[in-house]
Amino acid sequence: MLPRETLATAQIPGGDELTLVSHGRDFIIMLGRDELMGTRMQFSEEQLARLTLERLQVPKPRVLIGGYGMGFTFRSALEHAPAEARIVVAEVVPEILDWARGPLAHLTGACLDDPRGEVVLADVAALIDDAVDGTTAGYDAILLDVDNGPDGIVRDGNERLYTRTGIGRARDALRPGGVLAVWSAAPDHKFTGRLKDAGLEVDVQTVRARPNNKGPHHTIWFATRAR
Template sequence: MTLHVDGPVTLDRREGPHGEVVLRQRGAHHEIIANGCFLMDTSDGRSERLLIDAAYEALAAAGKTGPTLLIGGLGVGFSLARAAVNPRWRRIAVVEREQAIIDWHRTGPLGQISGDALADPRSVILHTDLIAYLRTTTDRYDALCLDIDNGPDWTVTDDNENLYSAAGLAACQGRLEPGGILAVWSAQPSPAFEDALRNAGFTGVTTEEIRVARGVPDVVHLAVRPA
């Protein structure tokens, strides 16, 4: 008799400095769970690709050529893979604080999404905490594309709330070149975050939506550091 497993299968489970992270397989797809909270899976990467495309298109419309990009959060790799297929990005850095997620890409099943991008000489993975990196590095980028939570109103860990605070947004602005683009992924629209962006001194604040089969749309919040 053949047994059919309908539920997810756990492929790896790690305890890290920020809690537990789990890689599961559900049918043909993989999903990442952090501290019991579903983060993302490989079933639909439209909004993660929009995160990259919207930032690039805004820079191109402003006449920026050869831009540099910082991606906050490696996730399942959709954003990195999307950036790498665009030859116009001059440098692509990815900040990821979970060693397990990096391993799942370098030697695990998520490499099927990110493998070509990781081999791209423009790409580099920085194993560090995003908030700490923004506050300590002197590097600047033309675009910051951030996807470390389910959105500003639904963070994976409590300390991530600092990213969306006035101080965190000031750190983001400080790491952008004049005219640079901040793009933030969210599982739902956040008018309060739009207000926070404006209060932090960003201009051109807009929200782009990706409709989903059920529930509220995924969105990308966009904002410009004044030139």
């Protein structure tokens, strides 16, 4: 059996320690003793971006992504976004970007230098608030992949994102017809209900973690604001 090699560690603000490890040709980001994400199971995070962008009917979409991670969602968004799209990624752990340009550079490719995209060191909730308050423009899509889902909080403070208040703020940060897309490692019927209670049209999709129809099932909510 191939050993795991620790490459780097980082502290989540208000949360636990992240560890970047290699395992043969694969890379994994650990949260404590648990696997948070890895290169063997990235398909559902890529689908989070692809399926969201397919739902947008605007030529110049403005998109907010919560969490860079290993860049799966960001790269997929750039791949499927039109030439005049604007994609902003909120990431709270600075070392994540160091890893992206260091040991994970072969995965990152040119995405961090794509003029359509920008990664900012900020809490995604703060960027949502800025849009609601009119400090910045609203978004055509908000993609959340900052936790393992509404019931799998990674960072203290993220709970708000999945509450009625947080959903309402995200809805208000969307332009008419905009989509709030949320990735989760597991289904959550109560969260589906909260999205509907916020007046959003909800489509719940189940996606496999790997493109060969293998691996665990993950859940993605697509919640659309009325036009």
